[in-house]
Amino acid sequence: MLTEQEKKEIEEEVKHYPYPGVACLDALKIVQAHRGWVADDAVRDIADLLDISSEKVDGVATFYTRIYRKPVGRHVILICDSISCMIMGYEPVYKHISAKLGIHFGETTADNRFTLLPITCLGNCDQAPAMMIDNDLFNMITIENIDQIFEKYE
Numbered sequence: 001m002l003t004e005q006e007k008k009e010i011e012e013e014v015k016h017y018p019y020p021g022v023a024c025l026d027a028l029k030i031v032q033a034h035r036g037w038v039a040d041d042a043v044r045d046i047a048d049l050l051d052i053s054s055e056k057v058d059g060v061a062t063f064y065t066r067i068y069r070k071p072v073g074r075h076v077i078l079i080c081d082s083i084s085c086m087i088m089g090y091e092p093v094y095k096h097i098s099a100k101l102g103i104h105f106g107e108t109t110a111d112n113r114f115t116l117l118p119i120t121c122l123g124n125c126d127q128a129p130a131m132m133i134d135n136d137l138f139n140m141i142t143i144e145n146i147d148q149i150f151e152k153y154e
Contacts, residue, residue: 001041002031002042002046002049005034006030006034009030010023010027010030010046010049011049013026013027013030014050020049020050021052021056023050024046024050024052024056024057025067027049027050028046028057028061028064028067029067032068036068036071036072037071037072038061038067038068038069039069043057043061065119065120066078072108072115073108073114073115074113074114074153074154075153076114076117076134077097077114077115077116077117077131077132077133078117078118078133079093079094079105079116080118080119080122080124080128080130080131081094081118081120082120082121082122082125084126084128085128085129085130087128088128088129089128089129089141090128090129092143093129093141093142096143097116097146098116100147101114105118113153113154114153119132122137124139128140133153134153136152
């Protein structure tokens, strides 16, 4: 069930579009901002509110890699695995992060601090390898600077 606050925020976004269904992605972002992820019941509730099918909402939710359809940690680490990042040293960085956190792609640390996910491109090919934690972008990642970066995220 969508909260009154979520409904209010979604209805505010709907005002910016010619018809409600176009606000689907905005609605998903709003729910995720409040809950950290988007559960199946939220997909159904968004569909009902926007008067579109649940399948359409789910299609949008599963298309975008930054809409999370299962619970994630307090901080989401996205490691770029594009060809540019691969050439510039992505693999040792990924292995170091994976070993340090004790998780692989798609997993969350036991303390629920981090979820580790791959992403096809962060658009920083000229400064590879790149990763993003929450909304913070990091370029030219090295094994040496990973620990310092992680200290910022409790």
